[in-house]
Amino acid sequence: MSPFFRELASALRAVPETMRRVFHPGAAPAGDPAATRMRRNFLFHLHPIRVRPSTLTVSSTFALGLCTATLGFLLLVSGLLLMMVYAPDPARAYASMQDLAFALPGGGVVRSLHRLAAHGMVLCAGLHLLRVLFYSAYRRRELNWFFGLGLLLLTAALSFTGYLLPWDQRAFWAVNVSTSMLEHVPGGDGLRSMLLGGPEIGAESLLRFYALHVAILPALLVGLLALHLWRIRKDGGLAGRDNEEASVPAWPHLVLREALVFLAIVLALTILSALWDSPLGPPADPHRPDNPEKAPWYFVWIQEAVSHSALAGGVLLPGILLGLLALLPILDRRDDGVGRPFSGPAGRRVFLATIAIALAAGAALEAWYITTGGWPAHPDLVNPSTGMLALALAAWIVAGVWTGSVRLGMFGAIAVLLAAVLVFTISGVCRGPDWRFFWPWEEWPGV
Numbered sequence: 001m002s003p004f005f006r007e008l009a010s011a012l013r014a015v016p017e018t019m020r021r022v023f024h025p026g027a028a029p030a031g032d033p034a035a036t037r038m039r040r041n042f043l044f045h046l047h048p049i050r051v052r053p054s055t056l057t058v059s060s061t062f063a064l065g066l067c068t069a070t071l072g073f074l075l076l077v078s079g080l081l082l083m084m085v086y087a088p089d090p091a092r093a094y095a096s097m098q099d100l101a102f103a104l105p106g107g108g109v110v111r112s113l114h115r116l117a118a119h120g121m122v123l124c125a126g127l128h129l130l131r132v133l134f135y136s137a138y139r140r141r142e143l144n145w146f147f148g149l150g151l152l153l154l155t156a157a158l159s160f161t162g163y164l165l166p167w168d169q170r171a172f173w174a175v176n177v178s179t180s181m182l183e184h185v186p187g188g189d190g191l192r193s194m195l196l197g198g199p200e201i202g203a204e205s206l207l208r209f210y211a212l213h214v215a216i217l218p219a220l221l222v223g224l225l226a227l228h229l230w231r232i233r234k235d236g237g238l239a240g241r242d243n244e245e246a247s248v249p250a251w252p253h254l255v256l257r258e259a260l261v262f263l264a265i266v267l268a269l270t271i272l273s274a275l276w277d278s279p280l281g282p283p284a285d286p287h288r289p290d291n292p293e294k295a296p297w298y299f300v301w302i303q304e305a306v307s308h309s310a311l312a313g314g315v316l317l318p319g320i321l322l323g324l325l326a327l328l329p330i331l332d333r334r335d336d337g338v339g340r341p342f343s344g345p346a347g348r349r350v351f352l353a354t355i356a357i358a359l360a361a362g363a364a365l366e367a368w369y370i371t372t373g374g375w376p377a378h379p380d381l382v383n384p385s386t387g388m389l390a391l392a393l394a395a396w397i398v399a400g401v402w403t404g405s406v407r408l409g410m411f412g413a414i415a416v417l418l419a420a421v422l423v424f425t426i427s428g429v430c431r432g433p434d435w436r437f438f439w440p441w442e443e444w445p446g447v
């Protein structure tokens, strides 16, 4: 039997043991004074007091987790300021946005800061996931990986619930089309009316989105983030190539670097917010749909995939991507290559080959779909989404058998699905009226 299938079978046999380890209590303090100090100070439960020097280099984390956390902090501060002006009521919400832009000194800057930080946080959380993924840093950090997936979903949910609040045309119809995509998920109809407080978007929806956005989701995010940071320490610090390396005190080595990144982000974002005004379209009009109705950019790949097929694009593609991410730390049981980009040269080759093939295949499938309108006889069976899913399965088996490694097989499959997300996002962004494709330099016909 191929080593790939032997390793896969052994990983499946070991699932109960892996799941037990997911909840393991973490490394014991071993009686050193640093550990005693840490037990006495709450902050030291979240922040390390000693770190391995190799985890301080830029290329070990690209500071992406820290950037995400800093943006989260800026969102919290600017959000509290916005709450003093904003009214979650359809009759007043839009006017409070205008007050912020035109009447209150500095109001527009705070709004732009909040908006830029929100987009930045979604982007940084996604990039941080990719860093952890392709450095195999989920290995022996299974629980923290699951906490991380929860954080990513919460970040997207926070950004999405905030999208409706300006109550302009773009916000209204973006939320309308995004929540309509839930209809394709089993049980999604009930979820949609629970979220909206009725069959359509209205005053109840605005109040629910507001409560989720300013109270429920931030509380969950802060709680889960505390667990995430605590768990990094419990797992013995960041994943590194050399676990035997002597550690150095976090002050000044880590703390000064963190302060530098924090200040650089705060400064850059404040300057950008002063130079850039957040857009505010015409007020929401429930009787005059936007054409096109477009989801926020981080969901537009799902909208594009749903336009191929509700089942393949709306359920199978996102479901399988999330499922693969959740299964990764359970099926990958190797310790070699942890903390190294792509787990070493073979992994880098697998990644580069699969991403290049998948980008070309994705672009070709999209071009075929856009020019011909697909295959009307079997729209759910033959379309760009099913094509990319089939390619992911092929990449999983070919890369796995070729390298004899479950991890590299999973890297191959995930790389194909990432390429699908990228191609569908670009395609979705280029869609114009009636969901027709326009290059960015082409003008849309008047609607």
Ligand code: HEM
Pocket (backbone or CB within 6 Å): 061, 062, 063, 064, 065, 066, 068, 069, 072, 125, 126, 128, 129, 132, 137, 138, 141, 144, 145, 146, 147, 148, 149, 151, 152, 155, 225, 228, 232, 237, 238, 239
């Ligand atoms: C709100 C979103 C998140 C924040 C604020 C956050 C914050 C952090 C920070 C500050 C670190 C330490 C240093 C670093 O890697 O930059 C870290 C590490 C880690 N994060 Fe996140 N994270 C978030 C989302 C995620 C996601 C989406 C995942 C994956 C599903 C994840 C999994 C991990 C893991 C496994 C580690 C340990 C990495 C290692 O040992 O090298 N995190 N996170």
